[in-house]
Amino acid sequence: MDFLFTEEQEMIRQAARDYAERELIKDVLERDEKAEMPTAHIKNLTELGFFGMMVSPEWGGGGMDSLSYVLAMEELSKIDAATSVALSVHNSLVCYGIEKYGNDAQKEKYLRLLATGERIGAFLLSEPEAGSDATSQRTIGEDKGDHYLVNGTKNWITSANLGSVYLVTVQTHPEKKHHGINVLIVDKDTPGITLAPHEDKMGMRSSDTHSVMFSDVKVPRENRIGDDGFGFKFAMKALEAGRIGIAAQAVGIAAGAMERAIQYSKERKAFGKLISEHQAIAFKLADMAVKVEAARNLVYKAAWLKDNGHPFSLASAMAKQFAADSAMEITTEAVQVLGGYGYVKEYHVERLMREAKLTQIYEGTSEIQKIVISRSILK
Template identity: 50%
Template structure:
């Protein structure tokens, strides 16, 4: 298979790389320390077309492809994974389901705003008692006239407190189990959408993550995404797409860690020579490079299949699982190369080490990814 990028994709990647280095990286450490959201960068990403990479131009997007989206996520994640996930969530779990399942009126109303960066969005699926078992969610939506009344709670919602539009999953027919789940486009500014204080997280601290309580939230019936009972299908379809983006994010973290490890190993002198000349360090660098190469091919192969309309849940899970474990491995080894200095917040590798940890957890734990892969293989 030909994995060479088109000239357009190369130009797009280089543009994002330049933006990441010049605008995103300089403030990354400070944003991490203060758990500060980058409002200014979101606006700039919107102007660059990064908040709606694969959204057609007719709906205000860049009109790019999935590969370009993955390249953008990867480049941002090399320098600040928190900014990368803010952009990724807006694209993959908010814009994507609206684009794929929304009607023309919904696409015209919401996508231009989300793609411009004027507002950002998110995905309300996970609940305090429904994480990996997403089909057991308890949030309920009851139809009354021309609106739905939603009550329940959501947990670990990325872009809550800073986002405006969210694709939210709720049960409209509890007796039907997962077949009774429906999806809605909700406005976080409406009464009844109550956002708790941001979680004090280990990593990804420039990304806002909060609990959300829904108290008699009124949602117009016209905001139903697809039809009643389609919610679980919408969620799974969305996650099969978005997990590839998490793979790209993890790949970016791995590459960022690798670059830091190589750089430090050529500068640090022990026993009269750079530690890069020591075989023990060379083995670490060789192992990191090999895993990164494998992860990159898996992520972009999954992305290619997604881009031609042949999304493969098995491949998406493999890409997310392997790339995230590669990120864990590479941040560990790169920090080890730094020795004691790697344990200091003065060094970028310490932040990447913390940021990498969540990639094996969110958008489906790696244990769930292994179940998806095994089911695909064994039936």
């Protein structure tokens, strides 16, 4: 076993940290307040090569391992998870999904541009009445021979506006239930696609989130990934990988809040001494450190398994559930350590707390992760 990072991994972590500390921090509060998309940051992170970083150089990507990606996600999320979520969806759902299951023509047409970040990807699975229960897809993809005719609505879509390559799950054979689902690569500018206004969210407010409506949208048959009916399996496989990115995001949010709590505790005095010297606070910080470290190790292990070709479904579910739930606890405690200051926006921890909440919900709720975990251990 080797718990040390390579020189490249360390350099990638540092690059992500530098970008977050120099650039994301500048307008993160304003973007959160105004719910403004991080358009300029996405462009800069694209130029630095973070979008498409794991895609093979054969398709124009960075060819980096999942551990490097996880380190980048963690560092960016310490400051701004609303920006890092676009990176997670792009890399671990869309690029990974097309690279692993797409055919060469699809890779040539789409992956090549996703690999350099020239086009940003979005993953359209959730529906108004199909979140955790992804099998009850109501968006119809009617088989018309040379094309699919898509009608329906997708909800809570990250990068719906910034992105232009959509991976859309549709129901083609309702009688076959989830075996009738397909996944289609859809260009955003295809006629019949409309976006609802930007969602006004509790946290991750700057993240680009919309409902997307499909009305008689024609999608060429060659844009279907895999065989007829492969869509549900595709979505589950992509989410296995996606969870590693979100788990890393949760670790970053937790570590960011912890770092701020530690710093504050060494500056603020109460009852004649620094609050870090009060056991009530010191023990909170110790609990945070243990949880961050444990979550980190679960995430790194899931990434390691993926990089080394081992099954990682259970590991990524455990990593996401523990990291997300820990992030919620740690950020809540960080607000407590900062007290009144923690509750005002200027000190960031309340925002991190709002961001942490979403990691327990998207890409499989904590409860869904427990279903995956329990089914696996009860086999």
